[in-house]
Amino acid sequence: MSQPILYPYQKRWLADNSRFKVGMFARQTGKTFATTLEIALDALGAEAAGGKTRWVILSRGERQAREAMEEGIKLHLSAMKIAFQAYESDYFDGMASKALEVALPGGSRITALPANPDTARGFSANVFLDEFAFHADSRKIWQALFPVISAGYKLRVVSTPNGKGNKFYELVTDQSTDNPWSRHIVDIHEAIRDGLPRNAHELKQGLKDPDAWAQEFELQWLDEASAWLPYELINNVEHDQAGDPALYQRGACYIGNDIAARNDLWVAWVWERIGDVLWAREIRTLRRASFAEHDAVLDELVNRYNPIRVCIDQTGMGEKPVEDASRRYGSSRVEGVLFTNDNKQHLANLAKQAFEDKTVRIPLGDELLRADLHSLKKLTTATGRPRFDSSGGDGHADRAWAAFLGIYAASHPVAEYAYTPVKPRYRVDPDDDSRLIKSTANFKGGCW
Incomplete structure (x- = not known):
């Protein structure tokens, strides 16, 4: 029997049209796959209605941005036989990186690039924060981001947990009554119950790291208090x-x-x-x-x-x-x-x-x-x-x-060496005034 394209937990995520949506999923459960499918469908829906839309995917780094584009957006559009044009452009975040973009026939565009506060500030668009708990400067990115999506744009945030010292932790754990966020939480056990073909016992034994298993597969928040490097x-x-x-x-x-x-x-x-x-x-x-x-x-x-x-x-x-x-x-x-x-x-x-x-x-x-x-x-x-x-x-x-x-x-400071030449003392050879010979006064201890 062939495997389903989407598992029930992915279908629930895809069917949720809330403007603000946050998902905490176990590792390798297809959270980026499902969210990039939502983005592709949203862009196609806008064009079918005679309009266009703009999405920006902010990832941890260039490699992750490329994966979201190649194994997500382009894969979905190709499977649906939708024509698109793909571009790459230079992008600088301390080192040269690439911004990746897909343009649809009706003018909709989807861009994927590494996240930092400046890129978060540079677009007016719907935004997908991929593995947000792992973004450097997550709070600064958040501060720069919200004015960008204030004009009615959608915001999608997904990640596995990564300690308590980041904005993602606050989004998932906020219990205030006026919280506008729709939350989806899927640990490895729920994903397996929904049909994901994984062996939890085998994974845990292979990982051999109780903390990593608890955080990345069972979605527990680790105590950062005693960690030397949070x-x-x-x-x-x-x-x-x-x-x-x-x-x-x-x-x-x-x-x-x-x-x-x-x-x-x-x-x-x-x-x-x-x-x-x-x-x-x-x-x-x-x-x-x-x-x-x-x-x-x-x-x-x-x-x-x-x-x-x-x-x-x-x-x-x-x-x-x-x-x-x-x-x-x-x-x-x-x-x-x-x-x-x-x-x-x-x-x-x-x-x-x-x-x-x-x-x-x-x-x-x-x-x-x-x-x-x-x-x-x-x-x-x-x-x-x-x-x-x-x-x-x-x-x-x-x-x-x-x-x-x-x-x-x-x-340790690097020792720097400088060479200052000393002008030698010379005498003229009376037999050949074109030759300069070192003075015997400079000869000491068997060497010049």
């Missing part, structure tokens, strides 16, 4: 173009390396400084790999990026890797860091300040990385001493500590 800070520094080695610009680079040999991850994190921002350029992870493999990967990264500093976790088994790296790359640019409570506090403070100041950029939508960063918690021991711990993620926040070590490496 999701809002993580959202604000994610970027489509971070984490791509092909975009290396030959800038100053720094490597942080968290050491592990058995159950935890071995992680090497490369930061590249562009202007005053550190961009994650490459993140390499190994599990249960040999020390020879560790050395080979680190050699490859050092040869490729020629880092100014390499900071390595020297705790326990890290003693020998630090010694070996110092011999291979030079002790002047390799530093071992013992993970004492005081040192971990210093590393974590430097990193948090960088996240708060938005002077770092990390890969967009890397769920394992996000879980690692968010899993780090600062606790207080019975003696009143601070201690960092982690829960969730697929290691002990190994990616986070590698990132922090790299940020620490970049925090």
Whole structure:
């Protein structure tokens, strides 16, 4: 038997014509697919009535905007055999990106692009905020957006939860009696009851992360109080173009390396400084790999990026890797860091300040990385001493500590060297006045 085009929960969402509509759906349940279908049908309805309409899709990044356009809008229009023209134009949000647009025969247009406060302010249109809980500066986007849709336009907001520190949380949990929002909430269990072919037990066992399962599949709001890096800070520094080695610009680079040999991850994190921002350029992870493999990967990264500093976790088994790296790359640019409570506090403070100041950029939508960063918690021991711990993620926040070590490496001022030539003292060779010969007065200790 063929699968239905839409499941009942998607049909309920599609049939709701409320002007303001917010949906909280579990991961991979087709929320973007259903909403882009609504947008396509709305545009066709306007043209059938002799008019036209305008929709703007604001996504987390260029890749997500492209997915909404290619696997949503264009897919639906093609399935309905509707002619359209597709365009791409340059768009700048700190880095060059693309705005994608579809134009229908009657003049209706649908645009998809990465979200920021400026793009939210730049259109008068119906708006779809895709994965809104993950947008950087979600509150500023919201402030810029509402005047845009004030002239009777529709607003669609969908996402999975992402902590409590964002505007999406407020939209879903607002219990005021005059709230104009129509809300749809569909966790993985309801989606499966409605026919979605998923095995919840298998998914949960494969994920092996209770926090991620609770938030992204069962739609529970995680407590952000003890998280060292709340999701809002993580959202604000994610970027489509971070984490791509092909975009290396030959800038100053720094490597942080968290050491592990058995159950935890071995992680090497490369930061590249562009202007005053550190961009994650490459993140390499190994599990249960040999020390020879560790050395080979680190050699490859050092040869490729020629880092100014390499900071390595020297705790326990890290003693020998630090010694070996110092011999291979030079002790002047390799530093071992013992993970004492005081040192971990210093590393974590430097990193948090960088996240708060938005002077770092990390890969967009890397769920394992996000879980690692968010899993780090600062606790207080019975003696009143601070201690960092982690829960969730697929290691002990190994990616986070590698990132922090790299940020620490970049925090040291770069030594600048200048060369000032000294005018030599000469005497003229009496036999050949065209030759200048250094004076014997400059000869000391066996060299000039």
